[in-house]
Amino acid sequence: MTPRLPPAESLTVEFKSDRKRLSDNELVEAIVCLANAEGGELWLGVEDDGTPTGLHAEHQMLDGLPGLVAARTSPSVNVTVQALEVDGVSVARIAVPKARSVVATSGGVYLRRRIRHDGQPECVPMLPHERESRASTLGLVDVSALPVAGATLADLDPLERERLRQAVQQYGGDRVLLELDDEALDGALGLTVREPDGSRVPTLTGLLLLGRESALRNRVPTHEFAFQVLAQQAVRFNEFRRFPLLKALEWLETNFRPYNPEEELQVGLFRVPVPMVDMAAFREAVANALIHRDYHRLGAVHVRLEDDALVVSNPGGLVEGVTLANLLVTEPRPRNRALADAMKRIGVVERSGRGVDTIYRGMLKFGRPAPDYSRTDAHNVVVRLPTEPADLDFRRLVVEEERRRGAELPIDSLIALAALRELKRVTADELAGRIQRDAASAKRTLEALIEAGLVEAHGAARGRSYTLSAAVYQRRGEKAAYTRQAGFTPIQHEQMVLNYVRQHGQIRRAEVMDLCRLSEGQAKDLLKRMQGNGLLKLEGAGRGAFYRLGERGLKTDENG
Template sequence: MQNVALPPRETLTIEFKSDRKKLPDSDLLAAVICLANTEGGELWLGVEDDGTPTGLHPDHQMANALVGLIAARTSPSLAVRVEVMDVQGIRVARISVPQAHSATATTAGVYLRRRLKFDGAPECVPLLPHDFISRSTTLGQLDLSAQPVQGAQLSDFDPLERERLRQNIQHYGGDRILLELDDEALDGALGLTRRTPDGSRIPTLLGLLLLGREAALRQFVPTHELAFQVLERESVRFNEFRRFPLLKLLDWLETSFRPFNPERELQVGLFRVPVPQVDRAAFREAIANAIIHRDYTRLGAVHVRLDDEGLTISNPGGLVEGVTLHNLLTTEPRPRNPALADAMKRIGLVERSGRGVDLIYRGLLRFGRPQPDYRRTDTVNVVLKLSTAEADLNFLKMVVDEESQRGSQLPIDSLITLAVLREFRRITSEELAQHLQKDLDQAKRVLETLHEAGLIQAHGVTKGRSYTLSAGLYQALGDKAAYTRQVGFSSLQNEQLILNYVAQHGQISRSEAMELCRLSEGQAKALLRKLTQSKQLQMKGASIATFYTRSDECG
């Protein structure tokens, strides 16, 4: 019998259920399908809402019986894993619930899903008809943008928007074959209409989004809306909501954004390099992504907000199945609305390979700005924040010079590596792999390529090997002293730094030693072990609470 610790609280994927009076089967099944119809998770049976274990009812002591009950009373049948274990000496059951790949109900016909309330606490709510469609789009089982819109007619298309479509293909270098087609053939090629059994054509959601008159969009696509706001301290400089068809909407937004996006120029050799507050290509790609990946079954505008902290772009609908914050840079493209994504690529408005996120990263990193920030993304909204910090002109000049010598752009992995080293000063291949969202071998190849190019410098060998920017690069960045701080300290100097720190503060942790001496975790661990073995320091505490004090033998 295992003895484990409980999760600290209920979350979107963690549910506690009391079993002191025997939880009714209907309540148990409801809790299970609620998790399954969201992200899956764990149901802890025998635990109160506040996280206090109170034990299983005698009728729920058999794990196999719970597995059979849930499989028999859910449709489609759910295969859960049940583990009976001890928590603080009290027997509870952990029921691991997989995420369902189609809407799942109890055999009594109850459909539920899980969501977070305003205070962050989870609750179960009915799975409504539009939720079925939304879930299918999130799981990649339905392309809503390709569906015909009942009641819509070809007269709902605006001829001016059709002309705008052709102009955009020409202007952005889209698929020029489309320009040779007549209107009916163009509609068919892009999926703007769908044939009915009687041979007539009916607009799809994609067709209305691209060519629809505003009145038709309000009637048939009430979820389509974009808000652009500019806030300066506590004053509102711009605040407009629009329901234009997409191409007109993007033109309007770029025109409206231009006065708030100041730009200067940097002379690099014979080239004049524009330095905008927000890179225009990254801006266009980020906006297009928000429109393409938004959930058109949910009310709520795509929000574009520029304030003193940066540019924030958010859209209704969380990340689709298979995409997480930990694989954004590496996962294969999975658009929520594939027909819309394909049309935008063929028009030329978004990156044709589907790797638009790379373009967004490049639009920040080459100017020495922080990486795109997706940390506020949750299950119902994707939130992207782009920094508008002052550009590092020396870093930009270095990138432009390097790209001029290569005759091509720096690979995005190289840009990320240089940006990480610029921020953290020193890094190991293991640490870089996490930033690149790639495996260790790939991270090592990126580092070795930059090392051979003379952009970074290696320190140490084998397991303790770490990297810094090269002396020449620090000089190009106008910070020669930083290089000396990084590599100029000998082992004896680092030892003395740590001993002085302990003398002043009484103790030091491994993380403090890493920060003080600019060492990797492995290097700091080795140095502290050396000082401990030489009786200059003594280790106290255990595990993550370990710290080091002056040895008693040193007086």
């Protein structure tokens, strides 16, 4: 299929006029600019407003262009070039891949493409800290493992090292750390590294965990966080701090608790707390923001309690390979690996690296919506945790099932139950999108819940759908709701179709789907079955096909 000229320039589309022959340097710089962002297309011979004006005579032969670009970029960018005719003139479409490292021209020029405040794209110089940030996002360098320029052991606070040891005990971290002396502890967690002369100096991880506030302010100026409480557009709390991370987490949690009311749910002999925000989810979301933020970018980590949600945001978009579509299933790819590993060993965050699961679990087990990451962009990760009232009956169901199992429900099962609570009926394909896996995995999750007595299946093959079981609806005091969701039996479906045909003379497949609330596959199977046993007969073909009463259907009508 021939590519079409895009309607306008964007982050991934660049137009370049060639009427006066675009110089090789300008062409290569434009390609570097795209490669250092998301890649895209450079259209040569097109004006900025999207008007194709054609290639210069010296650019009519494009065979040597990929080689020229490869020779004048470092590392080499491999472009593909396609000659096209648009509105009667020749243009060139140059496909530029997203660079897997930071790219420069052979002359040492670093550029990156960005969107201005007015929504228009532009190429700007790529400053040294932006190149480091890019390398960190691509996973090419771990800045948290590197020594901080000018930092010394005097910048580390002995009180914070004691706080670290207490945190290992409090959070159930790696108890081997408690047996180590200070120097061995610093080495085990990557808090310091040795210089060629044998001296030890703090790494970024070391400063972030143990650094004095004055050292953090001077050596790591990008480190800052804020706690804000906004109630009906009034600011009730708004403070910024530069504490080391363990102290930061304590301070944030201490200040958040008064704003996090809690009720109790009686389940059997036990009282189960039901907070407005699950504290495990709060801690994981805040710790993730502090650990995975881009320490090359200015800007604070914000923990903001709004009227209807807790919102946690941090500078720096998702790292390479992580998207909103694979958050639940992708392998952990920390931007600051040394810092993340240290926090895991201390026990502050999920040691498996599946912290997103903890955040999801903290929302869904109370019958609240899933965490919302939709505001995340290339510059910030934003997670919104709705604080709407909990569904106490759903919470009781989860508690009872987990006690029966003696273990937490798998996250996919919890997502499935939450989806059924919300949508009433789902298919394996619909659930697959929510658990970010394939339909086969979703079906296995649903079938396991059937065995547990929590879910029932309706229909077969492609038309198979699932609802919460009758027992679950009964426990929730919603017997009538179960009957509505479970629908009618096949015999009842047949009777509804026959009554419709008697009243209207005929019926089409779409009308069966609407009448019986069946999928296309289920309606097709029903009609095929009724045709096979003589209740209906098919007339016409294709879109014009419809069904009338068959011989057996007519006899039933006469006998009735």
